[in-house]
Amino acid sequence: MSYVVGACGGPNKPFCKKEGFVHCSLRTSSLTIIVLHIFFRRLGSILSEKARLNMEVFVARSRLTLIFSLFALFSLSSSSLSSSTTELQILTAERRIDLASHIIRVVLTLKVQNDGTSAASDVLLAFPPAQAKHLALIQAAEVAGKKRKKSLHPLDVKPSNHADGPNGAKFYSISLRNPLGTGGSVSIDVSYVLTQSLEPFPVEIRQSEPQLVLYRDSALILSPYEIKQQTTVIRTPSTKVESFTRVEPSTQLRTELKYGPYEDQPSFSYSPILVHFENNNPFAVVEELVREIEISHWGSLQVTEHYTLVHNGARHKGGFSRVEYQSRPTISGVASFKHLLVKLPPRVHSVYYRDNIGNISTSHLRTGYSKSELEIEPRYPLLGGWKATFVIGYGIPLEDVLFESDDGKRYLNFSFGCPIAETLVNKITNKVVLPEGSKNPSVVVPFSVERRAETSYSYLDIVGRPVVVLEKENVVPEHNVLFQVYYDFHPMSMLAEPLMLTSVFFFLFVAALAYIHMDISIRK
């Protein structure tokens, strides 16, 4: 199973026979390297600025193919995917990539057939190392039934401990519900979310320019199995696509770019493509979110969230003209954003929005039965590279979030991710402060988080309150699911606080008594 590259003669035909592959590819690769380098270096120095931009795109693409062909050379000696006794084949694969927002969502529909001799219980998915690093969430489901009676059964996906594939491809393995027998086939829907994968190009823009971004991927779906038929559809937010790599057959229809169908691709086939398009959707990224959830058994849950927000798109250069920004909103600052929507739980009270200077009054709160919406407007609009820090706090009645489970433990039911809509969080820290006297905290979260324990001291505390700290990186809105924190608490421990106050007052009375009863007079 060798790594076939597009530069070696097109995606549909492996260029060289297996025996003479080394010599053949050595010759062709070295020739193409030399020729293309000289050609584009010369061209780059001659052409003008605007054409230079386009040429840089072509140069980038050619450099990619060169790099991959170089890697193909050096990785030939390295071991390919270790042969498993099961041989799976993908009959049809359809991939839909949604580039509308700065968080990329991909849906992959696979129909897998078992051609081997033994039953298969896992299906492997391969990702190039750059994508695997930015993969925020991956979910898979088995599709059973047809048309109207379609039902989805969620499957477990986890990083596989396979050795890395060619060029460092990382594997994820999907565990099937029932092992797939020989000759059997199963339909699987995989959806995954990629973050930080749109590069702004040009890297810096002025106030009146739109934001153009690059998306790098492959026209062929990277897979450790052979794919009989595959299509890739890329959806862009608007029809303004500057350029996209053409790998026949590829078409553009309004906002959709279609690559395919491609037939009979060998395993690990990869054809790098580049899509350069306009994306003015707000690139809102929260660099760090520290959220403190304080439970008080006397009736309220207090949440305090500290945000560091940044606009992660093309950086802003030149001056900022407020007059131009406000008078011509369709031309000026199209890639900037002013408003953010924060989704809060329904019965929320005492909401505040402030920063280091003080209260920020440009906010609107709409409470409802199923959810509350807080629309906040930072003190200034955010252009590329600009930051804003603020604090949002609110309280929730305790009976909405704290419950008692069957075995007598109490648990907190709260949502994990960032409540701001369509925002990526680089690092989230959730600190759950349990009341004094809680013991044995345990956490149930549907995905992997890092857990720590701390102690915090607050009002009327003697030994301190146990804090469960949960940290996660690369958090997307799909992570806004409920998590639970279980702990033991004896109801009598609640009396500790009033008894502490009572004992302080009693001590004062005893001191007064002692003073009155003491006889310190000199004269009898």
Place this chain on the structure above:
Amino acid sequence: MTQSAKPISSPVPDAWYPSLAVPMLAVGLVITASFFIYEATSSRKNRSLAKELVTGAAASFFLGFGSLFLLLASGVYV
């Protein structure tokens, strides 16, 4: 959560906090006053330590709980 989830709330309803705080503090202050009046009016021979301690305990009980409910009513959820 398929298990039966019983929501937990405070042992004393939220709405009662202010109406509990004020009377309890008032009663506590009245008993404190009676304690100091007893101290001022009685002479050394007639004083009974038991009566002083009982008055002190009752006053501190009401003052302690009253100040707790005062803290809760004003939004400091301790």
